[in-house]
Amino acid sequence: MKDVARHAGVSVSTVSYVLNDSGPVAPARKARVLDAVRVLDYAPNEAARGLKRRSAPTIGLVVPELSNQFFALLVEGVEQTVSASGGLVVLCAPEATGAEESVNGRLLRSQRINGIVYLSGAMTSPRSLLELTRLGPVVLVDEQVPGFDLPAIVSDNRRGAREVAAHVIGFGHRRLAIIAGPKNLWSTQQRLSGYREAIASIGIEPDSVPTHWGDYHQKSGWDGAEKFLSGPPADRPTALLCANDLMAVGALEYCRSRDISVPTDVSVVGFDDLPFVSLLTPRLTTVRQPARDMGQQAASLLSDLIEDTAGPESPDPLPTTLQVRNSVVAPSD
Structure with missing residues (x-):
């Protein structure tokens, strides 16, 4: 923003008013700011803006792996919901990267996240999950974890x-x-x-x-x-x-x-x-x-918890649907 202000010959606050539509700016000055934005190919740092305004949360998303299409669809659902509100998703895939879960916990702490959507894997460490709950609200998705009274989005x-x-x-x-x-x-x-x-x-x-x-x-x-x-x-x-x-x-x-x-x-x-x-x-x-729906609901519930507009109760399980195809016939004997 300082570079834009210097190029346009205006103050940083004027640049902020133009970009956020948050204050009066004379048409000539606004035109100079927008021209500087175009020339410098400036893009706002949404993470920094969100931290300052507290309006665009940064969500941590812990998923075992992405090679399983079911997990990938869940991730899509989370990303769609978070990005629609201007938020950011920090993705951690412990089993895919081979990193210990404690490493991912340090990564999420460094990103100053507001909350976490957690897809449990087979090797979930209770200690690592406990560490994540100290960073902010946590919503489980697809699994419930014994010993943790956390809201969960699951199917039936x-x-x-x-x-x-x-x-x-x-x-x-x-x-x-x-x-x-x-x-x-x-x-x-x-x-x-x-x-x-x-x-x-x-x-x-x-x-x-x-x-x-x-x-x-x-x-x-x-x-x-x-x-x-x-x-x-x-x-x-x-x-x-x-x-x-x-x-x-x-x-x-x-x-x-x-x-x-x-x-x-x-x-x-x-x-x-x-x-x-x-x-x-x-x-x-x-x-x-309904993998995408599960991801979307998990992100929405987490957003409500971050805004303190939701209780800790888990919603009812989402319905499943039998898909009848042709891999079943009557036994031959």
């Missing part, structure tokens, strides 16, 4: 899992297997509860259904499918309930490598409805989570 994982399992059971499948997520995650337990409710409703003991504990990554889907499908056909499950789409893709890859036909030999379902799964062969039956 339990209902979604119950519906997709009931869909599979409705085709007559009784030999089922589950490829679950990490044991310590809230979403894993919610989806597992949903599967078990559907299984119990037809008189099968849920604990009798074999379960492979994965990690929400593609390789663990392959490992689970190998565990369940490498034996004689008569001993194999006729359907795999995969707790997310990436693990379902891993299971499909294993089946393709072993000439096991999906869905003729084994039906496969996922969870999330990532954009590409409707293009697979077969097209994957799954559960849609």
Whole structure:
């Protein structure tokens, strides 16, 4: 602004009045300021302006990784909402960068953030999360973290899992297997509860259904499918309930490598409805989570908490939707 003022031959306050439309400026002076802005290619420092006016918050966004399209969609939702209000997003992806969570905590402190949207990963450190809560309000999204009474934006994982399992059971499948997520995650337990409710409703003991504990990554889907499908056909499950789409893709890859036909030999379902799964062969039956909406609501709730216009209560879970495609058919035997 000093450079603009010097070039235009006016005071810094005059430049501020013109750029912020916050005071009277004679037309000739305004024209000189705008011409200087154009010549110098000046762009306001929104972070500094926000800190001064306290009107454009800087949001920290902690996300495990961006290679998972579900997380990327959540990030888009957060960014859309924050940028629409003139705010800034500082993105930290611990698992993607290999940096320890404490490193990201120091980064966020250095940015003088106003609050944090936190997407929990499988390796969440309670100490690191506690450190982040000292920086300002924290809103969890997609997961709840035991031991932390923090507002969270989540989807109805339990209902979604119950519906997709009931869909599979409705085709007559009784030999089922589950490829679950990490044991310590809230979403894993919610989806597992949903599967078990559907299984119990037809008189099968849920604990009798074999379960492979994965990690929400593609390789663990392959490992689970190998565990369940490498034996004689008569001993194999006729359907795999995969707790997310990436693990379902891993299971499909294993089946393709072993000439096991999906869905003729084994039906496969996922969870999330990532954009590409409707293009697979077969097209994957799954559960849609409203990822962008979750990100948008998390950012909006955090904004309200920063402005002290919202209570600490979590809103109701967002609804999920069963996406029926062609990866499920009746068992062949």
